[in-house]
Amino acid sequence: MITRELFIASMESLQDLDNKASKITELGVNITELTDAYSTIIINLLEGLFNDKSTWISYYVYELNWGKDYKDGSIIDKEKGIIKLANASDLYDILIDNYSKADITKEKWLAEHFSKQTAYEYERGLEWCVKTAWTMTLNTWYIARQNKTNYCEKSEISVTNSN
Secondary structure, X not given: OOOHHHHHHHHHHHHHHHHHHHHHHHOOOOOHHHHHHHHHHHHHHHHHHOXXXXXXXXXXXXXXXXXXXXXXXXXXXXOOEEOOOOOHHHHHHHHHHHHHOOOOOHHHHHHHHOOHXXXXXXXXXHHXXXXXXXXXXXXXXXXXXXXXXXXXXXXXXXXXXXX
């Protein structure tokens, strides 16, 4: 999962690319074929990352023109009522809400892929990494476990508590 800040910055960069491509096209040089390909790849990756089966990201970009065409009350859900989708922050909220209700939770994923003991070892290794500002990927952890070495690898990224 990516942070709200990184998601918003990514969406703004993608929108900026789209705007620049439109301006260049207005000058008579059509580069939209190239930029559309990149945008499609990035949007597909984000939809996969957020498990966006309802394609909220595509809807926001293509149907709502990056939220510019959103009108209050235009999106209504039977359970939630009016859904606001005027900017990337609203989109992130929708994606996180839907992701948290997805079928796959961390606990379920661990249970499906590991024995209880192995899942516990993974959790303990991850806790240790976070406490010591190191990071661990599943692959790193698996390799370390096979070699009976340290679970974590040094990271250039500092870990902070988002709460």
